[in-house]
Amino acid sequence: xxxxxxxxxxxxxxxxxxxxxxxxxxxxxxxxxxxxxxxxxxxxxxxxxxxxxxxxxxxxxxxxxxxxxxxxxxxxxxxxxxxxxxxxxxxxxxxxxxxxxxxxxxxxxxxxxxxxxxxxxxxxxxxxxxxxxxxxxxxxxxxxxxxxxxxxxxxxxxxxxxxxxxxxxxxxxxxxxxxxxxxxxxxxxxxxxxxxxxxxxxxxxxxxxxxxxxxxxxxxxxxxxxxxxxxxxxxxxxxxxxxxxxxxxxxxxxxxxxxxxxxxxxxxxxxxxxxxxxxxxxxxxxxxxxxxxxxxxxxxxxxxxxxxxxxxxxxxxxxxxxxxxxxxxxxxxxxxxxxxxxxxxxxxxxxxxxxxxxxxxxxxxxxxxxxxxxxxxxxxxxxxxxxxxxxxxxxxxxxxxxxxxxxxxxxxxxxxxxxxxxxxxxxxxxxxxxxxxxxxxxxxxxxxxxxxxxxxxxxxxxxxxxxxxxxxxxxxxxxxxxxxx
Amino acid sequence: xxxxxxxxxxxxxxxxxxxxxxxxxxxxxxxxxxxxxxxxxxxxxxxxxxxxxxxxxxxxxxxxxxxxxxxxxxxxxxxxxxxxxxxxxxxxxxxxxxxxxxxxxxxxxxxxxxxxxxxxxxxxxxxxxxxxxxxxxxxxxxxxxxxxxxxxxxxxxxxxxxxxxxxxxxxxxxxxxxxxxxxxxxxxxxxxxxxxxxxxxxxxxxxxxxxxxxxxxxxxxxxxxxxxxxxxxxxxxxxxxxxxxxxxxxxxxxxxxxxxxxxxxxxxxxxxxxxxxxxxxxxxxxxxxxxxxxxxxxxxxxxxxxxxxxxxxxxxxxxxxxxxxxxxxxxxxxxxxxxxxxxxxxxxxxxxxxxxxxxxxxxxxxxxxxxxxxxxxxxxxxxxxxxxxxxxxxxxxxxxxxxxxxxxxxxxxxxxxxxxxxxxxxxxxxxxxxxxxxxxxxxxxxxxxxxxxxxxxxxxxxxxxxxxxxxxxxxxxxxxxxxxx
Numbered sequence: 001x002x003x004x005x006x007x008x009x010x011x012x013x014x015x016x017x018x019x020x021x022x023x024x025x026x027x028x029x030x031x032x033x034x035x036x037x038x039x040x041x042x043x044x045x046x047x048x049x050x051x052x053x054x055x056x057x058x059x060x061x062x063x064x065x066x067x068x069x070x071x072x073x074x075x076x077x078x079x080x081x082x083x084x085x086x087x088x089x090x091x092x093x094x095x096x097x098x099x100x101x102x103x104x105x106x107x108x109x110x111x112x113x114x115x116x117x118x119x120x121x122x123x124x125x126x127x128x129x130x131x132x133x134x135x136x137x138x139x140x141x142x143x144x145x146x147x148x149x150x151x152x153x154x155x156x157x158x159x160x161x162x163x164x165x166x167x168x169x170x171x172x173x174x175x176x177x178x179x180x181x182x183x184x185x186x187x188x189x190x191x192x193x194x195x196x197x198x199x200x201x202x203x204x205x206x207x208x209x210x211x212x213x214x215x216x217x218x219x220x221x222x223x224x225x226x227x228x229x230x231x232x233x234x235x236x237x238x239x240x241x242x243x244x245x246x247x248x249x250x251x252x253x254x255x256x257x258x259x260x261x262x263x264x265x266x267x268x269x270x271x272x273x274x275x276x277x278x279x280x281x282x283x284x285x286x287x288x289x290x291x292x293x294x295x296x297x298x299x300x301x302x303x304x305x306x307x308x309x310x311x312x313x314x315x316x317x318x319x320x321x322x323x324x325x326x327x328x329x330x331x332x333x334x335x336x337x338x339x340x341x342x343x344x345x346x347x348x349x350x351x352x353x354x355x356x357x358x359x360x361x362x363x364x365x366x367x368x369x370x371x372x373x374x375x376x377x378x379x380x381x382x383x384x385x386x387x388x389x390x391x392x393x394x395x396x397x398x399x400x401x402x403x404x405x406x407x408x409x410x411x412x413x414x415x416x417x418x419x420x421x422x423x424x425x426x427x428x429x430x431x432x433x434x435x436x437x438x439x440x441x442x443x444x445x446x447x448x449x450x451x452x453x454x455x456x457x458x459x460x461x462x463x464x465x466x467x468x469x470x471x472x473x474x475x476x477x478x479x480x481x482x483x484x485x
Numbered sequence: 486x487x488x489x490x491x492x493x494x495x496x497x498x499x500x501x502x503x504x505x506x507x508x509x510x511x512x513x514x515x516x517x518x519x520x521x522x523x524x525x526x527x528x529x530x531x532x533x534x535x536x537x538x539x540x541x542x543x544x545x546x547x548x549x550x551x552x553x554x555x556x557x558x559x560x561x562x563x564x565x566x567x568x569x570x571x572x573x574x575x576x577x578x579x580x581x582x583x584x585x586x587x588x589x590x591x592x593x594x595x596x597x598x599x600x601x602x603x604x605x606x607x608x609x610x611x612x613x614x615x616x617x618x619x620x621x622x623x624x625x626x627x628x629x630x631x632x633x634x635x636x637x638x639x640x641x642x643x644x645x646x647x648x649x650x651x652x653x654x655x656x657x658x659x660x661x662x663x664x665x666x667x668x669x670x671x672x673x674x675x676x677x678x679x680x681x682x683x684x685x686x687x688x689x690x691x692x693x694x695x696x697x698x699x700x701x702x703x704x705x706x707x708x709x710x711x712x713x714x715x716x717x718x719x720x721x722x723x724x725x726x727x728x729x730x731x732x733x734x735x736x737x738x739x740x741x742x743x744x745x746x747x748x749x750x751x752x753x754x755x756x757x758x759x760x761x762x763x764x765x766x767x768x769x770x771x772x773x774x775x776x777x778x779x780x781x782x783x784x785x786x787x788x789x790x791x792x793x794x795x796x797x798x799x800x801x802x803x804x805x806x807x808x809x810x811x812x813x814x815x816x817x818x819x820x821x822x823x824x825x826x827x828x829x830x831x832x833x834x835x836x837x838x839x840x841x842x843x844x845x846x847x848x849x850x851x852x853x854x855x856x857x858x859x860x861x862x863x864x865x866x867x868x869x870x871x872x873x874x875x876x877x878x879x880x881x882x883x884x885x886x887x888x889x890x891x892x893x894x895x896x897x898x899x900x901x902x903x904x905x906x907x908x909x910x911x912x913x914x915x916x917x918x919x920x921x922x923x924x925x926x927x928x929x930x931x932x933x934x935x936x937x938x939x940x941x942x943x944x945x946x947x948x949x950x951x952x953x954x955x956x957x958x959x960x961x962x963x964x965x966x967x968x969x970x
Contacts, residue, residue, distance in 0.1 A: 161678075188941065197672075437664075437930075
């Protein structure tokens with residue numbers, strides 16, 4: 001069956017504005033936050049209820065049409081990149097707050113609800129939703145679940161997977177199923193855990209039960225300027241090794257600071273080779289005691305200036321530089337790759353040194369802005385596409401950075417997911433048997449391979465193939481990618 | 486192939502003392518901590534390495550013989566109950582501490598390592614392993630992983646699943662595969678999360694990487710005596726609602742106190758209808774401030790006596806009554822069922838009242854000893870098997886308690902697992918579609934159904950059967966249970 005026939009089927013039950021097939025309108029959805037992959041979807045559908053979402057999936061299954069779910073489209077690994085011959089199922093009409101239950105520390109929301117909105121409705125009860133991706137003003141809870149999103153404060157509070165206790169999903173067969181619930185650690189397999197971070201390959205969340213976290217009694221924030229990233233890295237390790245768990249420990253290097261100053265004039269200390277933003281939250285008594293310890297560690301390890309936020313305004317200014325840094329890099333480079341890797345915290349100094357060496361060897365600049373506390377690096381690899389060969393060299397450096405992360409016992413992604421961008425890198429971490437095992441689970445949920453095909457796994461395979469991988473199409477072909485920018 | 490042929494195959498490569506087939510020796514392994522189900526295994530095998538474990542599983546697959554893994558055999562849901570025509574693979578020879586890496590807050594151990602041993606080797610570095618089942622002096626890490634074990638301090642620190650970052654497993658096909666690793670939240674599906682708590686149905690762990698937790702600066706413990714469980718329940722809710730997260734909040738009711746006094750003379754306050762043990766740990770400054778708040782909440786909600794442990798000896802005495810309570814109940818009743826259910830904390834008073842009513846209706850006594858802080862109940866249903874009808878009435882009350890838990894939005898097990906004991910209760914929580922989805926994953930790992938068959942799922946089904954359940958054998962038959970005591 002064709003996309004046209006699917007459109008006709010869907011238009012029988014849905015309102016006209018819930019089904020887009022006009023090519024100009026479809027183009028709006030050609031990419032997510034990873035803008036160098038673009039694919040115009042075959043059709044875009046906006047279900048308004050879980051049942052409608054299940055109906056849409058069942059119609060796709062009946063038509064043999066692949067489908068991709070999309071929240072706000074802010075993902076950075078191309079997880080929501082559409083399929084050229086497929087349906088893009090957008091959850092933006094599923095935006096109800098179903099329930100706020102502070103007495104059980106839970107909220108129940110639909111997947112299109114914006115991350116920050118959960119905190120807004122919980123705040124009057126003294127609670128908030130802890131995972132805070134930098135895009136939290138616009139990204140959706142459903143997308144957060146798909147990518148197991150992190151954020152600056154995940155050092156202390158954990159990732160999305162630690163804050164979701166239950167979901168209702170549409171399986172790739174079109175069944176509505178509940179995984180987990182209100183209480184943690186339900187009996188049976190923890191399929192909720194497997195679903196969170198499965199990047200749309202195991203189904204589409206239609207309702208999410210999240211844990212609410214008590215607003216802290218106190219928040220204190222300092223900005224410490226160091227001569228370089230080595231000293232800032234050692235200070236980070238010292239803080240954590242002392243048993244202090246700050247809410248956030250964020251690092252920016254000189255190039256990232258330069259970009260942030262150019263963009264938002266955040267006024268960080270002059271001459272800093274690196275800054276750390278350290279935030280502590282919790283009971284007043286604890287925070288005061290630990291804050292002094294953090295200050296001491298920073299000074300002992302070479303901080304030449306420490307500023308303590310006197311009020312919310314100054315705290316916001318510290319964060320402004322950090323939160324704007326990704327976008328700000330556009331001020332100092334026409335093009336850049338946002339990389340995302342993880343290393344053991346203790347390896348920070350040697351890994352940052354090695355990244356610098358590799359960048360220099362290739363004549364490429366790398367700015368570092370990252371979650372130092374949990375070793376989640378975000379090297380920004382700068383290049384100019386109009387200079388012949390720079391894009392390729394930037395890609396080489398970007399890939400080499402992942403190798404360094406894996407060599408140091410780390411991971412090829414911390415919080416941005418695998419999506420289309422890193423599928424090819426998965427074998428750097430996993431053996432064929434490891435990947436086969438994941439593939440078995442994918443096929444258990446999706447024997448037809450219609451749910452977000454071409455994402456996450458390096459080599460597309462038909463379910464039912466005997467183990468032993470097909471030397472087949474590139475994942476980009478499988479995803480129907482027509483143009484690569 | 487017969488068990489005899491399997492034994493012959495295994496004896497070709499293993500030492501004689503690694504393979505037991507003598508019926509008297511086999512009888513040692515006829516049950517785990519759930520002693521009223523007993524099955525003599527067909528053969529018992531003791532692999533000494535991961536490779537040997539994989540070889541044993543492959544030999545079982547080749548012979549078509551089902552296999553069950555067993556750690557220390559302390560489980561309370563019969564998860565390690567042997568199969569009469571199967572192999573019992575005991576991990577007690579896999580007992581190496583592979584690595585202790587305090588700088589990365591990790592330890593790597595083999596599955597037969599005793600829970601408490603991990604803390605012993607971590608302590609000199611200032612760390613410990615947080616999950617603390619009451620059986621921690623004897624239970625194994627592999628068993629903890631299989632059952633996703635909890636313990637008194639899981640209120641603050643989380644369950645086993647929150648402290649395991651990687652495993653090497655033998656899949657039911659006999660492949661050695663790694664799930665997760667040293668860094669948290671690896672890319673791809675979180676199959677580590679699905680494996681933890683899968684009760685031996687998805688494979689056998691042969692190496693476990695655990696998170697180490699910094700030893701707290703301070704620990705303070707109080708014992709508060711209340712007129713009854715209502716007041717103690719409300720006090721528990723008030724403590725948590727105030728944003729205080731104690732390391733543990735444990736409750737015992739009058740009958741449990743009576744049993745503990747008879748057994749270990751713990752000297753709890755006279756006339757208490759309920760006691761709470763509240764333990765706070767963390768930085769000195771935080772603990773002091775919060776400890777005062779906890780005391781105040783207890784008094785406000787009816788505590789008539791509060792004792793604060795002056796030293797480690799007194800702290801140990803508070804805990805002695807609690808930790809001995811399960812066994813102590815043997816002093817006041819010849820037989821009893823240890824139940825395990827979860828409810829939202831806020832429902833504690835009404836659920837305990839309802840349990841009391843149901844017990845009275847059936848003329849059965851129920852003692853309550855439990856993790857009040859996370860609503861994890863452990864009602865001990867007392868009976869005398871020699872009195873006609875009492876065992877049946879106790880079973881009725883025990884089942885009714887689970888219904889009450891589910892009706893209040895809770896769960897049929899908190900930390901003891903499903904095993905053989907609660908398989909029949911799983912449909913109280915899950916729809917057929919939910920169970921089918923789990924079954925798909927089981928079949929993805931274990932298409933032959935050889936890994937711990939008859940456990941966890943209520944109705945045994947062959948993989949490849951179309952959805953729609955077979956009205957078939959009782960799970961006990963599937964597990965080859967010959968005698969039910």
